[in-house]
Amino acid sequence: MGSGIVAVAAAGLPRGFPGLAGAATVVWAGTALLLAVLVCVYAGQRMLRAHAGDPVLAQFFGAPPIALLTVGAGTLLLGRRLTGVRAAVDVDWVLWSAGTVLGLATACTVPYLMVTRHRFQPDAAFGGWLLPVVPPLVSAATGALLVPRAPAGQVRLALLLGCYALLGVGLVAVLLVLAMVYSRLVHHDAPSGPVVPTVWIGVGALDQAVTALGALATAAPTVLPAPYARGTAVAALLGGLGIWGFALLWLVLATALTVREVRRGLPFAPTWWSFIFPLGACVTATSALAARTGSELFVWTAVALYVLLVAAWAVVAWYSLRHATVRRSARARR
Secondary structure, eight states: OHHHHHHHHHHTOSSOOTTHHHHHHHHHHHHHHHHHHHHHHHHHHTOHHHHHTSTTGGGGGGHHHHHHHHHHHHIIIIIHHHHOHHHHHHHHHHHHHHHHHHHHHHHHHHHHHHHHTOOOOTTOOOGGGGGGGSHHHHHHHHHGGGGGGSOTTHHHHHHHHHHHHHHHHHHHHHHHHHHHHHHHHHHSOOOOGGGGGGGGHHHHHHHHHHHHHHHHHHHGGGTSOHHHHHHHHHIIIIIHHHHHHHHHHHHHHHHHHHHHHHHHOOOOOGGGGGGHHHHHHHHHHHHHHHHHHOOHHHHHHHHHHHHHHHHHHHHHHHHHHHHHHHHHHHHHHO
């Protein structure tokens, strides 16, 4: 998820920079390889049932479909330089289809498990609860890239309408969960430790909706008649601006909670990756608004956010590698 969004966000920046496309392609290639390795390793562990029974770990089932969708979009946007357009489109179709099916399964199954099997304390809600319901939003945004590539006629229409339905599924579910997370924040002690970075997931969920609105509005004229196509453009601009503003509010809250915890000493944990995808979604959402409005404010905000994204990604990747090396050395000594 995190490394993939670094590459995808670079492809959509409203300002190009020398060498950026090449660097982003390298990141995409490394991410694609890492995804293949991790899928094989996890499948070999056979831990699916055990993780599904854990009320915390089950929430992170939303990460694999997002990773598939992000790497798929990167294949179409960047990988085609290496694989050719036809192969890139085919790979993206496969990854998008797999990620969408898996994401819908996660969005349905994890809430069902939460209702029927998991038991929670009143202060249990945290940002990770958003992960199972975010994949449909990512499917909507990345599926829009495939709309012009789909066969003209009913197939293309079905794909566009399906992406809008996925947008509705994800956005409404995200708003419901955000309300629960906010209620937990104001009614109980402030989160601490590894839980704090997960508050940022709300930013990524909201900005992913903005990205999806923009991408679908760009694809709509190839499918819908003029009045409806213009309507999608209006929704992308006005709706996107409104949601982007709300995401900015959540970003301020998440930043304040993070700064507060850093002052107390925020230990490294895998949840630090919760900083990365949301920042990447901020970049893609702001880039979409920049392209639609022509506003230099959005253009340079997107560029500044991307610089912050790359810096944060480098820090988290370094700490992750060091953490993995230390754990591996400790296991070897045993």
